[in-house]
Amino acid sequence: QKEVEQDPGPLSVPEGAIVSLNCTYSNSAFQYFMWYRQYSRKGPELLMYTYSSGNKEDGRFTAQVDKSSKYISLFIRDSQPSDSATYLCAMTGLGNAGGTSYGKLTFGQGTILTVHP
Amino acid sequence: DGGITQSPKYLFRKEGQNVTLSCEQNLNHDAMYWYRQDPGQGLRLIYYSQIVNDFQKGDIAEGYSVSREKKESFPLTVTSAQKNPTAFYLCASSTDGGRLSSYNEQFFGPGTRLTVL
Numbered sequence: 001q002k003e004v005e006q007d008p009g010p011l012s013v014p015e016g017a018i019v020s021l022n023c024t025y026s027n028s029a030f031q032y033f034m035w036y037r038q039y040s041r042k043g044p045e046l047l048m049y050t051y052s053s054g055n056k057e058d059g060r061f062t063a064q065v066d067k068s069s070k071y072i073s074l075f076i077r078d079s080q081p082s083d084s085a086t087y088l089c090a091m092t093g094l095g096n097a098g099g100t101s102y103g104k105l106t107f108g109q110g111t112i113l114t115v116h117p
Numbered sequence: 118d119g120g121i122t123q124s125p126k127y128l129f130r131k132e133g134q135n136v137t138l139s140c141e142q143n144l145n146h147d148a149m150y151w152y153r154q155d156p157g158q159g160l161r162l163i164y165y166s167q168i169v170n171d172f173q174k175g176d177i178a179e180g181y182s183v184s185r186e187k188k189e190s191f192p193l194t195v196t197s198a199q200k201n202p203t204a205f206y207l208c209a210s211s212t213d214g215g216r217l218s219s220y221n222e223q224f225f226g227p228g229t230r231l232t233v234l
Contacts, residue, residue, distance in 0.1 A: 004159075006159070008157050041228070041230070042227055042228065043121075043207055043209075043225035043226050043227050043228050044160075044207070044225050045225065046222050046223075046224075049222070088159060088160065090160075104162060104165070104175070105160075105162075105223060107159035107160040107161075108159050109157055109158055109159045110157075110159050
């Protein structure tokens with residue numbers, strides 16, 4: 001079983017739809033939770049990150065973390081064709097807690113999202 | 118402009134050859150990382166370096182080697198011992214390798230696509 005599970009999709013939605021992307025994880029030592037966006041043939045770029053549980057909003061994007069359920073989500077409101085990309089969740093712990101080394105990110109498989117006009 | 122550069126963008130290798138992928142950063146970051154990305158598997162850590170002249174194996178280091186002689190450079194050699202090297206390789210850097218009380222964002226380069234002929 002992988003430490004981080006993410007539905008690879010692909011996910012196709014019409015412009016303006018609300019998109020929900022999710023990851024589950026098994027390592028309770030994870031404290032920081034990130035969402036990266038990766039356009040085709042490019043490197044990933046950090047979209048949002050959240051520390052511990054709770055919600056974080058940035059424009060059309062909302063990240064949610066539920067540590068009790070080991071479940072994180074990214075919501076995209078009013079989706080646009082320019083949002084079409086692969087979305088990767090990633091997480092890390094602090095120090096060597098739970099076997100997670102400093103700075104090491106554990107990634108989900110990535111979800112391919114297409115928003116069509 | 119500050120950033121991470123990777124070269125070449127595309128690389129073709131014959132069976133039995135070693136090839137070296139370049140990664141350079143001018144962000145004055147201490148930590149650098151190499152990831153491999155395969156379809157449906159997300160990013161997997163190959164090697165990382167938290168400081169010059171020091172590096173650690175990641176999850177899939179077999180068949181790869183690195184050096185960190187300069188702060189701004191972290192080349193990756195894919196050796197003939199790597200049985201399935203065709204993949205998208207991503208280099209990243211961060212301010213440092215992570216501390217007990219904070220997370221440091223990893224910035225990614227544009228990637229090198231390696232194909233074995």
